[in-house]
Amino acid sequence: xxxxxxxxxxxxxxxxxxxxxxxxxxxxxxxxxSFAAAIVGIMGAxxxxxxxxxxxxxxxxxxxxxxxxxxxxxxxxxxxxVAAFLWDSPASLLVYTVALMxxxxxxxxWSLARQAVVAEVMPPAHLAKAMTALGGTQRVGNxxxxxxxxxxxxxxxxxxxxxxxxxxxxxxxVVMALPVARVPDLGGPxxxxxxxxxxxxxxxxxxxxxxxxxxxxxxxxxxxxxxxxAAARAAQPVVIQxxxxxxxxxKSSISLIIALGAALELIVxxxxxxxxxxxxxxxxxxxxxxxxxxxxVIMVALPxxxxxxxxxxxxxxxxxxxxxxxxTIGADLSPAVGRPRFLGIWAIFNxxxxxxGPTLLSLIITLSTLRFGVLFPGLFAIAGAAWVLVWARRxxxxxxxxxx
Numbered sequence: 391x392x393x394x395x396x397x398x399x400x401x402x403x404x405x406x407x408x409x410x411x412x413x414x415x416x417x418x419x420x421x422x423x424s425f426a427a428a429i430v431g432i433m434g435a436x437x438x439x440x441x442x443x444x445x446x447x448x449x450x451x452x453x454x455x456x457x458x459x460x461x462x463x464x465x466x467x468x469x470x471x472v473a474a475f476l477w478d479s480p481a482s483l484l485v486y487t488v489a490l491m492x493x494x495x496x497x498x499x500w501s502l503a504r505q506a507v508v509a510e511v512m513p514p515a516h517l518a519k520a521m522t523a524l525g526g527t528q529r530v531g532n533x534x535x536x537x538x539x540x541x542x543x544x545x546x547x548x549x550x551x552x553x554x555x556x557x558x559x560x561x562x563x564v565v566m567a568l569p570v571a572r573v574p575d576l577g578g579p580x581x582x583x584x585x586x587x588x589x590x591x592x593x594x595x596x597x598x599x600x601x602x603x604x605x606x607x608x609x610x611x612x613x614x615x616x617x618x619x620a621a622a623r624a625a626q627p628v629v630i631q632x633x634x635x636x637x638x639x640x641k642s643s644i645s646l647i648i649a650l651g652a653a654l655e656l657i658v659x660x661x662x663x664x665x666x667x668x669x670x671x672x673x674x675x676x677x678x679x680x681x682x683x684x685x686x687v688i689m690v691a692l693p694x695x696x697x698x699x700x701x702x703x704x705x706x707x708x709x710x711x712x713x714x715x716x717x718t719i720g721a722d723l724s725p726a727v728g729r730p731r732f733l734g735i736w737a738i739f740n741x742x743x744x745x746x747g748p749t750l751l752s753l754i755i756t757l758s759t760l761r762f763g764v765l766f767p768g769l770f771a772i773a774g775a776a777w778v779l780v781w782a783r784r785x786x787x788x789x790x791x792x793x794x
Contacts, residue, residue, distance in 0.1 A: 392568070394573075395524070395527055396565050397563070397565050398524060398527040398528070398562070399527040399531060400559075401559055403534050404531075404554065404557070406533070407535035408552055408555045411543075415548060415552075416429050416483065418548060419483040420480075429490060431748065433494045436495065437741050437744075438742055441502075441737040442734045443495070445730045445732070445733055445735065448506060448734075449728060449729075453507055454567075457500055458563055459499075461496070465559060467489045467490075467492045467493045468552045469556065470485060475549040504524060505717050506724075508524055509521075509729060510726075510729060517722075518663055521715075533653070533656070602728045604725055605786070616739040616740055617742055617743040618679060618773065618775075619682070619743065620743025620744050622683065622767040622770060623743075624748050625748055626705060628748055629686065629764050630644060630689075630698070630702070632763075632764070633690075633760070633764050639698065647699060651705060653706075654702075655710040658709075658713075659710045659714070662715070663714070666714070671718060671719050671787040672785065674711060675719070676778055678708050679708070680708070682704075683767070683769065683774075683775070684704055684708070685701045685702070686766075686767050686769075689764055690765045720737075722788060751766065
């Protein structure tokens with residue numbers, strides 16, 4: 391609870407509060423619509439490039455020191471964003487953009503560090519539930535953060551949300567510094583490193599790092615399906631908004647449909663935690679991708695409010711079942727030595743899908759039709775399910791409890 395879930399939740403709420411206003415902030419500083427939209431894409435590209443360096447940083451400094459450094463950077467960057475709003479000059483937009491690019495790697499360090507600790511200390515029988523709980527903090531943050539941000543903007547200027555985000559990051563690191571937040575030894579399969587108790591790894595003092603003992607073929611094979619899942623997840627909110635406008639729904643109706651899906655995901659993710667341990671990782675990932683993809687197909691097949699609601703419910707069920715599946719599989723495949731470094735490499739698949747999903751969606755809509763653009767992420771997700779089932783034996787992930 392205290393070493394992982396509480397700090398992760400605090401940071402997720404702060405991050406979730408600023409995500410819906412990144413474009414609005416750029417527009418308020420005089421940006422064009424196209425450039426404001428591009429800022430989010432550029433942040434995704436920076437995050438993708440930073441995943442491997444983030445894993446190396448955690449491996450060398452230890453999780454607490456790496457997160458402390460990342461939090462200090464976050465506070466400085468968010469302070470710079472606030473200064474850009476208060477400064478109100480022609481250069482404010484440039485300062486705002488550069489600051490957001492520097493902020494992107496911070497969330498990578500936080501996510502990878504907590505994931506590495508959970509993978510290291512949790513017994514295999516409870517790993518999926520622990521990873522699902524960690525993924526659940528991100529979902530709660532994405533739900534609570536925007537609500538807090540909306541409340542702040544009713545009373546204070548827009549930049550107050552960035553102040554709140556910085557304070558949330560500071561609160562998270564303060565919690566981690568408390569004695570109650572020391573990581574317990576739960577008898578996990580990993581080698582206990584000093585980094586799990588807030589210190590650097592002994593290997594960090596050596597001249598070179600040991601090579602990673604990883605089944606790279608399995609990593610690449612299952613990584614293809616992780617890319618499909620990440621791409622569909624990134625495309626989902628864009629698709630719902632575009633298709634909702636296309637069929638004539640009011641903006642408030644679209645927002646309520648998105649909120650309905652987010653709420654259902656929080657409920658279904660508990661079922662996902664159970665089946666990841668009971669039925670295995672491949673079965674969970676395949677079910678997640680198939681059900682999630684079917685939601686996109688339903689949206690196109692029933693182009694009205696009823697179809698949108700049904701599609702949102704179906705997608706929420708599929709996505710909720712897969713809560714934490716990416717982190718769980720990453721932990722399954724990670725080595726005991728050099729785990730943070732590997733998780734930094736593993737995050738490339740997820741971040742690549744997050745960046746490529748909206749980009750490919752935009753390209754398809756430009757070259758084809760909106761209908762096919764909405765349908766494509768669903769077909770890609772279903773293809774990802776078929777892929778992981780075909781290569782399940784070669785991938786060799788934990789199956790039903792009691793089997794290898």
